[in-house]
Amino acid sequence: MAYSLRLREWVGSLTRWLPGECALCRSVVRGGLLCDVCAGEASHSMATPARRCPRCCLRLDARGHCHDCAALAPVFGQVFAAVDYAxxxxxxxxxxxxQRRFVLAKTLAAFMADRMRDTRYVLPDDTILVPVPATKASLQRRGFNPAAELAGQLARQLGLGCHHHWLYRHHETGPQKFLSRQQRLAGTAGLFGCSSKVAGHRFAVIDDVMTTGSTLNAVSGVLLAAxxxxxxxxxxxxxxxxERLNDALSR
Incomplete structure (x- = not known):
């Protein structure tokens, strides 16, 4: 096991210096990362001076209010988001x-780590990364859990611990993509459970997309209670x- 891990890390360090394709524009870049232009375009909205919620990273409305935190009463701490979903x-x-390109996890995790460094967002050294568990249906459809792939790769980028099975689902749910805020909140009640090993540890919950924050809040409540x-x-x-309004209008 130790030999396999060292071999994988050695291969990973080697591929960082090999030419690859930018995932967006297909230009040649080192190690399969995003090119500088595409990385800048992807993160442009996050770099604008628009005010954001200091808790959940959502862009505030014209009155300076956060739609999500007002409805959620979050128990989690500050959220870091690399980009807007746009x-x-x-x-x-x-x-x-x-498109089931799970190999992109390494590229996306490297991009997230770069964005964290650029914005001086630092996780304490004792932080443990835990991915939001996927449903069985999504695992069967994709063949992998996007959050888990990102968590594993990001842990390597940041030199932090990662536990994939300390968080789990009590039961299955359908896709949340087209659910309202109220439906999401109701759907996450009692959905997650966790290992007793979480006691005394600090956690960063990893997910690919955060919409209303209901999943993160449910997970956070379970971890804190444990x-x-x-x-x-x-x-x-x-x-x-x-973007949520656009989704609703397109149904």
Whole structure:
């Protein structure tokens, strides 16, 4: 096992210096990362001076209010999001999840780690990464859990611990993509459970997309109730309110 891990790390370090393709524009880049232009375009909205909620990273409305935290009363700490779920970053998520390109996890995790460094967002050294568990239906459809793939790769990028099975689902649910805020909140009640090993540890919950925050809040409540000392969220993409309205109108 130790030999296999060292071999995988050696191969990973080697591939960082080999030429590859940018996942968006297909230009030649080192190690299969995003090119600088596409990385800048994907994260552009996050770099704008628009005010954001200091807790959940959602862009505030014209009155300075956060739609999600007002309805949620979050128990989690600060959320880090690398990008908004909008063009062109949404194309990366579509490739990763809908086209089953799980190999993109390494590229996306490296991008997330770069964004964390750029914004000086630092997770304490004792933080343990835990992915949001996928449903059996999504695992059968995709063949992998996007959150788990990102968590494993991000843990290597940041030099942090990661436990894939400390968090689990008590029962299955349908896809949440087209559910309202109220339906999401109701659907996550009692959905998750966790290992007793979480007591005394600090956690960062990893997910690919955060929409209303109901899943993160449910997970955080379970971890804190089991004795976790702190829970934050780290996601690849944060869904703006306007994108949710577009989804609703397109149904």
């Amino acid at each position: 063009f062109p970053a949404n194309l990366l998520l579509l490739q990763f999840k809908q 004795g976790a000392t702190a829970v934050t969220g780290v996601v690849l993409a944060r869904t703006p309110v306007r």
